Amino acid sequence: MQQLTSSQQLSAFARGSDVGLVPTMGALHAGHASLVERAKQENGCVIVSIFVNPLQFNKADDLRKYPQTLVADIALLEKLNVDAVYLPQYADVYPEGNDVQQLSAGSAGDSFEGAARPGHFDGMLTVVHRLLQQVSPSHVYFGEKDAQQLCLARLMVEKLEMPVKVVGCDLIRDADGLAFSSRNVHLSDAARNDALRLHQALIRASEDFAAGERQAQNLLNTIHEVLNGGDIKIAYCAVVNDKTFAELNAEVDCGSRVIIAAEVGGVHLLDNMSLVS
Secondary structure (H helix, E strand, C coil), X not given: CEEECCHHHHHHCCCCCCEEEEEECCCCCHHHHHHHHHHHHHCCXXXXXXXXXXXXXXXXXXXXXXXXXXXXXXXXXXXXXXXXXXXXXXXXXXXXXXXXXXXXXXXXXXXXXXXHCCCHHXXXXXXXXXXXXXXXXXEEEEEHHHHHHHHHHHHHHHHHCCCCEEEEECCCECCCCCECCHHHHHCCHHHHHHHHHHHHHHHHXXXXXXXXXXXXXXXXXXXXXXXXXXXXXXXXXXXXXXXXXXXXXXXXXXXEEEEEEXXXXXXXXXXXXXXXX
């Protein structure tokens, strides 16, 4: 595995035309590994980028606290036989310095995680756009765990007519059902036990949908019943259009997904599930 520590080294790296890019901010786990495995199945060359993008953080303290596990990350990528890891510095991604003209996520980026973290999705799209320009992949891979991010990346690529296919990969869960996240390490045993109810609530709503329930509010009522009690503070819970992330408030009559964000034991967790009849 080659380690490319500058945009110049990336440009010089021979990679052909069939390239899969997995953009990350490090602190890699099994969810990221699944993206790499999917990329390896579909491409002759796989590049993983690790760059903690400051534009995605509206609080300096959150940026400072973001886990840095580069040694372990590189060891995992070597085990996965990745062709190259791209480790750019800020100037490689943003050569203009602090005068970055950010892309706008638009109204689809103002809700849910975008409302909780103003500017987050503008920063995410800006760095993804830069990485796509630099790497020139044929495919780029995102996990469905960050469903709003995946949706916005697809909308950006479509709007800008970029020659890359955005591939959404299945949300990966631990053996107990908890969605993999770099934040999980901060959960106490009791909080982790409470966090398992997020998945349980999604399963219940999915079962109701499969049985014929089509009213969004009824599906959400089921979720709130499961999550009632314990150290769970719901930030938002909604049924959304899977293609636009617009909230569905009445009948669910299109491809849809139920999403949850909650603070469990002081840790912000996300989970979601596609609704299939």
